[in-house]
Amino acid sequence: MLQPTPLNRLCLTDLRWSDTLAGRADEVVTLLESLEMDQHDRARIADALILRVAAPADAIGLSELLTASLHAVTEDAVGVRDGVQVSMSIRLDETVSLTDSVGTRRAVILDPDTTDATSTCMMAFPAHDSAGVTDSIQAALAVAVPVDAASFTDTLTGELTAGSVFGRALVGDALLG
């Protein structure tokens, strides 16, 4: 006769729907385009731009999240890319701090293994550094994977315009309130 067994401890609760960027992609794309086009129009930019990049299909590591979400690397660099599903073998092994040409910390990419950013990539760009957003992202990717700078910029700009890059991203409240 079967005896009662201890309950499985792990339970899924409070299942509910939540907003994603999908319905607000145009808003974000517009903002990011403004960063590209009016880099010195700082008044148009929020105090901080925080992008929380949601995990794509099979991503674990930070570089995977960042790269997959931005779709900013070539297939040669990444390996397999099928829509939003990205398979990568490249991982960041340590915390990456990015600085601009005058030594100002521009963005900190948290290490998924040592801090509290396991599956969330957070990039904070102070408003006064708005001109460097693209540079920062580019620099981050340059650390993660070897990317041709010119093609990356073209890709990023093109995909921002097309609204495809951030269609699956989540944007922090600091940006869109």
Add this chain to the structure above:
Amino acid sequence: MDDFSIPLVAGDHGRALRFTLRDRLAAAPGRLLNHYDPETWAPCDLTRVVAIRVPVQPRDRSRPPYPLTAMKLAPYTSGLCQMIWPPELFAVPGHYEAEVSLEYAGGAMETVYGRMVFIVKERLR
């Protein structure tokens, strides 16, 4: 240990799903543990979780599991997670099962016994 039903229309991917992982064997702070009341269960501390894997597979197993992952939301002691999926994942009507597993450093896994069941209805054209 019940499954969770999630109705969808084929191709929908405009919203995210949030859920909270709890330990039903531990009481939430300041609560008396009741095995039948999730509000009294302690949220799982996800700080040391390196990945939340949510493989999704048609119930008839006609396709291999799709390797979806969820993200944990800060503060990680809240057990709060969020998942999104590509439009093609639920493009075909049918029933799909999703299983939530926590992966810890070193590869240890812990899986929720109850599954999410996506009930995908045909989209009218």
